Amino acid sequence: MKKGLLKFKIIFVLALLWSSMSDATILFKEDIKITLDLKQVAILEVLSEIERITEFTFFYKNEDVNLNTIVTIKLSETPINLALAELFKEKPITFKIIKNQIVLKKKNLHDNHNQELQILCKVIDYKTKTPLSFATIRVKNTSLGVIADDKGQFRVPYKYKQNNDTIIISSIGYKTKEIAVNNLKDRETNIIGIETKIETLAEVDLENNKKRLSIKQIVEKAIESISDNYPSNPNSYVGYYRDYKLIDDEYFNLNECLVEVFDGGLQTHKFSDPNNQAVLYNFHVNENFKRDEYLETPYDNKRKKFIKGAILSPLGGNELSILNAHNPIRNHNDFSFSFMDIFKKDFVSNHSFKFLKRTSLNDTPIYEIQFEALRTVTEDNYKISGKLFIETTNFSIHKIEYEVLEVELEIINPHTAKPDDLDIIKTYKPFYSLKLEYAPLKDKMYLNYISFNNHFQLKNKARFKVEKISYDNERNAFLIQFNNPLVASYVSFGSGRKLIPASNKIKNYVFNYKKRKLKVKNIEMINYTLMRVNLKDNKFSEELSDEGNITKHLKYQIRNLRDVFDRKLNKTKELEIYQFREFFVQEVFPNKELPSNIEFVNKTLPLSQSKIHKFEAKNKYWINTPLQVIKD
Structure with a gap:
């Protein structure tokens, strides 16, 4: 494969042709057929094999395409365009074949063939x-x-x-x-x-209110009016649900679905009442964004996955049910989350309130009220603030924003100052937040959207590790199996090519058997996850052939190895992760009864395990996948 400056120059020239061609357009040699049978190899290795058996050469930018993804591909006498389509199926990579050159490029989100334009x-x-x-x-x-x-x-x-x-x-x-x-x-x-539309309202205007309500009384009135302003009759709404993780502003493990939620009414318990159900119309694991199953480790509160300062019940269960549990309006008589507690009983006593301004939605006047949690509630461990948006006429709550920040103390120059003169600064780290909005329909308020995210820490012990070491007596070599593909590349060697790890210096590989150092001859890669370490002498070959001796007496150290996720071998790291669960309503059906003879989503099992139902009107709705650049 062409590398370096030449590759970039060619891609720049070919880019002029790109806009006039659709994906997988063949301009030359369209009748070339190939046969492949490769198991658990990187895409890069597949491309190398295609170059070996054909006259094609691949061109790409390293930062545009991830060729370290492990694939298995078996094709027989398949046209080159169909072979590449199969190779890049569900991958964020497109290709163009121009004469004997194949140009790879990151798939544009505008070219999403899995969805309607x-x-x-x-x-x-x-x-x-x-x-x-x-x-x-x-x-x-x-x-x-x-x-x-x-x-x-x-x-x-x-x-x-x-x-x-x-x-x-x-x-x-x-x-x-x-x-x-x-x-x-x-x-x-x-x-x-x-454009903004803000109507200022001085504090004196509130005093002139015909009911002369204070800010606190307005909030109390809004909470008291929930049973009047929100539906008690059965209803449903169809919407787009998604959950994902954010690490350094990058999406991981994005799952999406269309779901219809049936609500028995405000007086029913959201989780336990059988009139509150959900029907799944599709479920999509979005492979266009990075996935890491380790991030799905269950909470254990301390050793692997935990929320600092919080105790969670490890019940698992349905992601949508978890999200619904954090809705303080729908569950105003029940506990929703810490500090909000029971909305009807605790919210006002836990917070102080300040009037900001009068604003509006479609000419409906709304009070915008700011609040903060009392220090007696947070005990200086958290900083909590948010906003309420309350309609001025019927006191319906249109919107709640709630943010909890964890307070961390940092000492400046701790070794140079006296205890009484320590310079301490406070920093604030996002802990969890809620964004919730209801919208009016006729004379009631219905859910418009809910977004809840929480920060958690995950100890990724041995995420990149050696899975097994065995001894090849015939070759006098250790075979080292890694759990993830290594960073490695092919280099020319004689008439062929070798796969070389990024760290191939012998000094980085130290092996001791019964406290005696074994001399390493060289390092070979069999594939991206299997390495052969050839030894210079075989004085311990008979003993090393016994796996028990390897387990008991072999000690080793391998330095400067990284996997394709840029993780160091055997290094642990505490990841800072934000878990998001979100539901966006697309259509509301007031007074809609719960259907019969249908299998509902199991509230205690993940959505991925729920039955997907046929839905004639499904094409009315759409998956609102994030628009930002796909991560590969």
């Missing part, structure tokens, strides 16, 4: 240019819509452009904006600016 958008504050998180987007003259994510991003199915539809974008504190879908561009992310 969609128009990509991002809504921002017109003045500050910052993302407008969780804005509501509705298709005009319908009850359908979608919610922008925390980055203001959303998708619109292309059929709404074909139908000459209009979308309506709204958010508390902003002017509602209508946009003809025809005016949105197809091949790029449309940036949509929304």
Whole structure:
């Protein structure tokens, strides 16, 4: 494969042709057929084999494509274009064949063939240019819509452009904006600016309220009015659910689904009442984003996966049920989460309140109220703040924002100062947060979206490790099996090529048997997970042939080895991870009864284990996958 400057120059030239070709377009030698039978090898090795048996040469940018992914591929007399399509199936890689050259490129999110063609958008504050998180987007003259994510991003199915539809974008504190879908561009992310609409209201205006309510009394009135403002009759809503992990602002383990939630009404217990159920219409493990199953380790509160300062019950269960449990409005008579506690009973006594301003949503006046948790509740261990958005007329709660920060103390120059003169600074680390919004429909408030995330720490002991060491008596060598693929590359060697690890210096490989050092001759890679360490002498060959002796008497140290995830061998690290669970409503059905003769989602099992039902109207709704660049 071509490397270095030549590769980059060629890709720059070929980029001029890229926009005029669809994926897997063949411009030459379309009748070339190949046969492959490779098991558990990196994509890079597959490409090397194709180069060996054909006249094709691959070109790519290292930062654009991940060729270390392990694959198994078996093909017989298959055309080259179909072979590559199979190789890159469900991978974020596209290819173009131009004469005897194959150019690889990162798949563009606009070229997502697994979904209906969609128009990509991002809504921002017109003045500050910052993302407008969780804005509501509705298709005009319908009850359908979608919610922008925390980055203001959303998708619109292309059929709404074909139908000459209009979308309506709204958010508390902003002017509602209508946009003809025809005016949105197809091949790029449309940036949509929304202007603020804020009406200031001085404290004296509140004093002149005909009921003369204080800020605290307004909050109390809102909580008392929950039973009047939210539905007690059976209803349902169809929406887009997703859960994922964020590590250094990068998505991991993104799961998505369309689900219909049936709610028996506010007076029923969300988890235990049989009238509260869910029906799954699809479930998608998104392979376009990084996945690491180790991140799914169950909470054990201390050794492997834990939330510092919190005790969690290791019940596991349904992700959607866990999210629903953190809704303080729907569960206002029950415990939701720490410091919020039981919303109806504890929220007001746990917090202090401050009026910010009067704002609005579609000309409906709303109080924006700030709150903080009392120090008697947090005991200086946490900083808790948030906002309530309460309608001025019927006191319905439109929106709750709740953020808990963990307080950490850091001593500056601890060894140079006297105990009484220590310079201590406070830092704040996100612990967990809730963003919840309800929207009015007729005379009641229905869920619009809920997003809950919590920080946890995961000790990744031996995430990259040696799985097994055995002795090859015939070759006088150790065979070392690793659990993950190593960073390695092919280099020319005589008439052939060898796979060489990034760390191939003999001094990095130390083996002692019965406290005697074994001299290493050289290092060989059999594949990306199997290494052969050849020894210079075989004085212990008979003893090493006994696995028991290896386990008991062999000590070794291997330095400077990394896996393809850039993890050092046998190194532990405490990962800082944010777990997100989110549900975005797309359509509400007031007064809809629970259906019979259908298998509901098991509330105690993961969604991935639930039955997926056929749904005639499924095409009305869409998966609002994050728009940011796919991580590979």
